[in-house]
Amino acid sequence: MTRTGAGPSARLYLRPMFHPHLKIGVLGGGQLGKMLCQAAADWHLHLAVLDPTPDAPASHLCSEFVVGDFRDYDAVLAFGQKADLLTVEIEQVNVQALYELERMGKVVHPAPCALEIIQDKGRQKIFYAENNIPTAAFELFDDDEALLQAVRSGRWRLPLVQKTRTAGYDGRGVAVLRTPEDLQTKRLYGPCLAEEYLPLRAEVAVIAARNAADEVTVFSPVEMDFHPEANLVEMLLCPARLSPFEAAEAEALAERVIRAFDLCGLLAVEMFLTEDGRLLVNEVAPRPHNSGHHTIEAAATSQFQQHLRAICGLPLGDTSMRLPAAMLNVLGAPEHRGPAHYEGVEALLAEPGVYLHLYGKQTTAPFRKMGHITVTALTLDEVVAKARRVRDIVRVVSRPA
Numbered sequence: 001m002t003r004t005g006a007g008p009s010a011r012l013y014l015r016p017m018f019h020p021h022l023k024i025g026v027l028g029g030g031q032l033g034k035m036l037c038q039a040a041a042d043w044h045l046h047l048a049v050l051d052p053t054p055d056a057p058a059s060h061l062c063s064e065f066v067v068g069d070f071r072d073y074d075a076v077l078a079f080g081q082k083a084d085l086l087t088v089e090i091e092q093v094n095v096q097a098l099y100e101l102e103r104m105g106k107v108v109h110p111a112p113c114a115l116e117i118i119q120d121k122g123r124q125k126i127f128y129a130e131n132n133i134p135t136a137a138f139e140l141f142d143d144d145e146a147l148l149q150a151v152r153s154g155r156w157r158l159p160l161v162q163k164t165r166t167a168g169y170d171g172r173g174v175a176v177l178r179t180p181e182d183l184q185t186k187r188l189y190g191p192c193l194a195e196e197y198l199p200l201r202a203e204v205a206v207i208a209a210r211n212a213a214d215e216v217t218v219f220s221p222v223e224m225d226f227h228p229e230a231n232l233v234e235m236l237l238c239p240a241r242l243s244p245f246e247a248a249e250a251e252a253l254a255e256r257v258i259r260a261f262d263l264c265g266l267l268a269v270e271m272f273l274t275e276d277g278r279l280l281v282n283e284v285a286p287r288p289h290n291s292g293h294h295t296i297e298a299a300a301t302s303q304f305q306q307h308l309r310a311i312c313g314l315p316l317g318d319t320s321m322r323l324p325a326a327m328l329n330v331l332g333a334p335e336h337r338g339p340a341h342y343e344g345v346e347a348l349l350a351e352p353g354v355y356l357h358l359y360g361k362q363t364t365a366p367f368r369k370m371g372h373i374t375v376t377a378l379t380l381d382e383v384v385a386k387a388r389r390v391r392d393i394v395r396v397v398s399r400p401a
C-alpha cells in the first residue's frame, strides 16, 4: 500500500466530519450507491439517497430515500439542504446546485469544480494537458462537421477515436473511425473531441483515495478485459498483469492525478498501456467504480469504506490485497427485456471463493449491468481459470425457465 502525506491543501476541510448524527447525502442510488450504503451500515452512518427511480438499487438499504432527479437544480438544492456532507455515485449531477450548497456551508466531496471538469471529456483532456498528465493526443471540435473537415483537410488522419464531450458512458459516446465509410456511418453528432487511435497492450485502472489531511492511498492496479459486442468490461483482474515497474508507475500516476484535481474521496483513474510501453490517462471518475468491486472481498478495505473514510475525514484504510481476484459483470442476456429472472444461482454458489452481488434491478435488458461476481483464489492463474469456468453459469433472462 502507498500512503503519503504532503500537508493539507487550501480546499480541504480540516475539521473531522465523523460523528453519530452526521447526515450524508448521496446523489444517485444505483448499484454503487447501494454498496456505499452497505459499507455505511457498519458504522451506522445516516445516508440519504436521491434518485429518480423509486425502486433504485440503493432505495431499500439507505436511511432515507428521496425520489428526485439529481440533474435538476431545485431537486439537488432541496435534498442537499438536509445533509451535512454531500457526495455522488454518478458524475452527471447538477453542479450549480452543489456550488450553491457549498456556499451555504455544506461540505461537498468531490469538489464541484473538479466534477464540472470531469463531466466534460473535452475539459478533462485540457486539464491533463495543462497539468502535464500524460494522455492521448487530442483536439476539440465544436461539432462533428468540424471534425469531418479536419480529416478532409488532412489535419487528422484515420484511424481516430471520436468522443462526445458529455453524456457518454459504457462506451456509448465513443466511436472508432477507421475508414472514410466509418466517417459517414459511425460519426457521432455534436460537440466532440478526436483522439489518436492507440494500439493498446492493456487497459488498467487504479483507484486512489485522498482525505482532508492530504493522505493518499491507492489500490493495486486492475486490468480490464472488454466484451467485444457490448463494449463493457467483461472481466477485471487484480493484480493487473504488469511488471513491478509498470505497476508502480500506474500507482504513482493515479496519486498525481488525485492531487492535481485536489479531490477528497475516491478517484478511479482509467489508463492505457500502449504497445510501445507508454502509460496514459484515459479518463477519471470521482466516485466508487466498477473496477473496485473486488475490493469488498479481496482487499483489506473496500473501495466503499475507503470513500466514506476519505470524505468523513477519517484515516484511510489499508489497501493491501488479501487474495488475487477477478470481477465479472452479470449482464442481461441478449434478446431478453422485461422483469428479471436469474438462472444458475445455486450452481454458482456451490463454487468456493465465488461471491455474487445482485443489484435488485426489476427489469433486465440486453447487456444491462444486473450484478457482479467476484472470484478469488490463491493465484491469479487459478482466478482466471475459475472465472472462465463460472462466467456463464448465471443468466439473467426475462422469463423463468
Ligand SMILES: Nc1ncnc2c1ncn2[C@@H]1O[C@H](COP(=O)(O)OP(=O)(O)OP(=O)(O)O)[C@@H](O)[C@H]1O
Pocket (backbone or CB within 6 Å): 136, 161, 163, 168, 169, 170, 171, 172, 173, 174, 195, 196, 197, 198, 199, 200, 203, 226, 231, 232, 233, 270, 282, 283
Ligand atoms: N484513444 C484510444 N485508442 C484506442 N482505444 C480507445 C481510445 N479511447 C478509447 N478507447 C477504447 O474505448 C473504450 C471506451 O472509451 P472511454 O473509456 O473513453 O469511454 P466511456 O464511454 O467513458 O467508457 P466507460 O463508461 O465504459 O468507461 C476504452 O476503454 C478503450 O477500449
Ligand SMILES: [Mg+2]
Pocket (backbone or CB within 6 Å): 270, 282, 283
Ligand atoms: Mg472508460
